[in-house]
Amino acid sequence: MHRIARRGIAIAAALTLAAAVAACSDEAPSSDGGTTENVPGVTATEILFGTHMPLTGPAAAGYSKIAPATKAYFDYVNKNGGVHGRQIKYQIEDDAYNPANTQNLVRKLVLEDKVFAILNGLGTPTHTGVLDFLNQQKVPDLFVASGSRSWDQPDKYPGTFGFQPDYTVEGKIMADYVKKNFAGQTVCHFGQDDDFGRDSLAGVEKILGASGVKEKQKYVATNANITPQIQAFKTAGCQVVISGTIPGFTARALGTAAQLAFKPQWVVSSVGADNLTLSGLLGQNKGLLEGLLSVGYLPVSTDDSNPWVQLYKKVNAEHNANAPFDNNIMFGMTVGYLTVQVLQKAGKNLTREKLIEAVQSGGFKNAAAGPYRYSKTDHSGIGGMQMGKISGGAQAAFGPVLETDEADGAVKEYTEKPTTPPGNGVPQA
Template identity: 65%
Template sequence: MRSTARRGLVIATTLTLLLTSAACGADDDPGAGAAVPGVTDTEIVVGTHMPLTGPASAGYSKIAPATKAYFDYVNANGGVHGRKLTYKIVDDGYNPATTQQVVRQLVLQDKVFAILNGLGTPTHTGVLDFLHTNRVPDLFVASGSRNWDQPDRYPNTFGFNPDYTVEGKILANHVKSALPGRKVCFLGQDDDFGRDALAGVEKVLGADGVAARQTYVTSNTNVAPQIGAFKAAGCEVVILATVPGFTALSVGTAARLDFKPQWVVSNVGADLPTLSRQLGDAAGLLEGLIGLNYLPMQGDSDDPWIQLFTKVNAEHNGGAEFDGNTVYGMAVGYLFVQVLQAAGKDLTRESLVEAVRKGGYQGPGVAPLRFSATDHSGYGGGRLSRVEGGEQRYFGPTYETDEADGPVNEYATPPVPPPANGVPSA
């Protein structure tokens, strides 16, 4: 009996060791036999967090629906490698605490393949470590913070917008050359958005070249103290690193205080249709506003990208009012489809990230995309615009620069036209 028991114990132990060994082998290869989250033979599911409500919803609430409309257009034309794109859009109200909740839901419950174009510097910063830990591709963040360009720390995160220091340098370069001798002041959001933009401005104008600096927080819509301080300081040019609602608040408040500076505004808060909706009958106050953009101007009906996006908007976005946010959302969608095509039919999170790192993408942007293994920052420049006669138009050349101390140079390469059917090929 004891011999039989010993033989049974040996057999049981051997089976246990074999099972343990097999389990360890599976752990050594995390991808062995594992399904790719959000990917089936017929579908790719990605998600985003957006301010559909709250202080940043003006204009920005239109971005994700425009991206979805472009995906629906691609789906109607056969999808990507035979798969249809599903875009889960959740509202975070531009509240960082809410962002953390909804992104965890998208990743852990909805099992999305990637997070695409999550919007906001203060909001998205709070989910970087979570997405990194869970190895979720974090593509084309809707913000110009330099946080997204940390390939060693966050290898799966990539920006889209020109970073705010690059933008600040280009705007300040225009002020220095076209408005010499004017007293320059700066208003920025009280986070990396405002701080990075100010760093760029001061790289060109110097710290002494900014006569007064003010900040705002999105929870307080009274900017009269800041604008009043600019008036008292005799500011002639005010550079704004503001979301659209606070651009409109600044311009409207200045008018009430009989303060009429030259406004020079970040691309984040310079879209004319959005600002006009905010100001209503006072939209004429925007005349002369200088902005920066890196995508086709929404009112340029001769541009082939605007023609494509207008068609997509009519067919798949319910004919929503067409503005710079619509263009932005569809440009993000186009780039994401390019990357999916490059990643191939055997799609994994790793192949998607590697496809972005390889770079070489061209599309509607007037400035270069800078993706590489060592640069995750997105667009590297932009072109200045001016509001004249109630219309927003480009003027002058496109510029590119870096976030360090490099010069602001002209960029002469024109954007490529869209493919005939509006869908990038593999």
Template identity: 45%
Template sequence: MSKRSSVVAMLTACVVMAAGCSSDSSEGGDSTGVTDTSVTIGSHQPLTGPASPGFGDVAPAAKAYFDYVNARGGVHGRKIIYKYRDDAYDPVRTVSVVRQLVEQDKVFAIFNGLGTPTHTKVVDYLNARKVPDLLVTSGCTCWDAPEKYPYTFGFLTDYVREGKILGAYIKKNFPGKRVAYFTQDDQLGQDGIKGLDKEIPAASVVSRQVYQPGNLDITPQVAAIDQAKADVIVAFGIPQYTAQLRKAQLKLGNSAQLVLSTSSGGEPTTLVRLLQDATPDQSATSLIQGIITDAAAPLPNETRNPWIQLFTKVRNEYATSLPLTTAMVAGMTAAYTFVQALQVAGPDLTRQSMVSAMEKGGFTGPSFVPFAFSKTSHAGGTGTRVGSIKGTAIEYQGPPMTTDNGNGPVVPYDASPATPPANGIPTTR
């Protein structure tokens, strides 16, 4: 081959390579996982393991809503293919599952990955690969780091905000009472404590107990709380451990008031399921009456709420075995929000256009308070609503409350709630 021919061949190869790299994310054009008729997304979920009770239904609920949207034409002519895999709330498995989704399944984005100890093990990897990491089901403040994690966006109200709101409630309604903390020994519990400590006077906190996920024997922690004579126990963890906490209270004859974060299993139906074997003398429902908790969106038994009516319709059409719980509402809310972002990202869908759509913010839905999404904030919800359990419902005590994850005040949020569109599918704003 002549020298001239060699040069031509090299140039031709470069052109071919360039054409093959037209989805280079450095140019904002990466459309991995996208075809003219579909967009494929993936997730890690605790379908089994310690977080499965209460959270195992989140992904099936989201899929049901995507099926509903797909049956009505999808988004910009694309159907949403949702591949979620079981990580059993085990960070080691999370790493394996997410790598498989990204490197083998070639997903466009990771959607709604669930768990603080699990997702923290993959967030660096996803951002290094420039994979959109959207609507993480965890209230860790660590997702709100646009400069460090430009591709990651939270979903839940972060635990600092939630801790502040619950702390403000405790400070107002239990003045001078002795308070104990029962928290998971990771970012979930640590962020919850940060929020609580911003509102509850330090002198009122008589015991701070933590538990390790995987060890269900929490007798020492509850015994320490009992010995400290706490009047109020506030928990930040996962539902299985909240149920263990309530069982230990019964065993010790402890009557302290329970205050549960949403993540800790404050949803009544889940708690009832977990407490079925607690005592032969009392019904599980009777054991949860008066527990104080919070919610970021309406519960499934609020049957007059238009969002609950929509999600119940979706459930009845596409996931008839799905329990009517907060997990169902959370999964469908996340899916609804993702569809809004897809609409805003437009028909020429790329990973960068999806990130830009998320940063535009302004998404509406069933949540009581807005999301914080913008170019400078990748945090999820900005507040929650406190109430006490009555029957298998939450009797709200006051309006939704909102705050920041710093030192700002906890204030009421009184804007009118959004209503779903007639066909249940959002459109571009």
């Protein structure tokens, strides 16, 4: 009898202790029936994101402005109360567009700095090397700043999501325009020697066929001498060159072509066609940009009538030292805006799993011209683009927004218009 009584007292004491431990733990009931967990990079007052960016090195021209623009938008949101009461912090690491640096810095961000997620890491060759690590660590890998199709593998990389249209979509849209407007002309392709260039060429060939691209040349970002490639285009009689190049190599291609008296029509990837960046690289030779064709998926930065440009210019003036405003800043701030939309949707009781679920739920609308395609089975990002041209020193979009897929789907017009930002410039849940 006494033994049973003592056992009952012991059980009661254990239950009381367990209740006390639960009450003092980091995992307590939340107002929505979930739990507030001890999540890396998340406190009651802050959310910490990290990124790798080429602030120096061969890809720094233009691209070094992206992460500071994203941070500036976060600072703007923080000034307006943050997201669910939390301030957004953004830790930016310079990898100089060197894959070895990227791996070291991303490991530091995850293992030492304990970031909540990696956001907008830039570069095909750089980010490819951290895909396995981030997904093994179950760290969300949001909105990679590259159009490689590698980011759209939800079965293999469930935490990774693209942002911009992938390079095959882009290649298809550029080639479709060339096919319709430069019929009968000799078309060639110039691309970076990685997934960027290969995916771009794959898209072009889906429209023109392999035989429709007479000369195909590649470059590596560590070798500035591209004279042999441009000479090969001239020798082949290329009249149109579709180019999958970063800004530094777009400028080098134009400059080298001028030296060789080679004057094709250039049609350039969105990632390498920003007018302000190229003008700075070419200096007194910026007249070489006249007539350059490109594609884009955000409002052109010089369109002051666009409400997104107006918002981002305000943010840029208040939180980014009024940096020279270009399409790279448009890119960075749109990534920031989309991230806030996702955080709003993920809810106050934030976890990495809820963040990924929020992205996959889709339905996002912002400055992007085309649709976001996020779902459980599609992590590819924006699916539409618009042609653009540099004329009289100014860059402007023209024609309809076009959408397609990375497979064999047709290039067709996308008719839904982008939304306008809310009055205070901060998305709401």
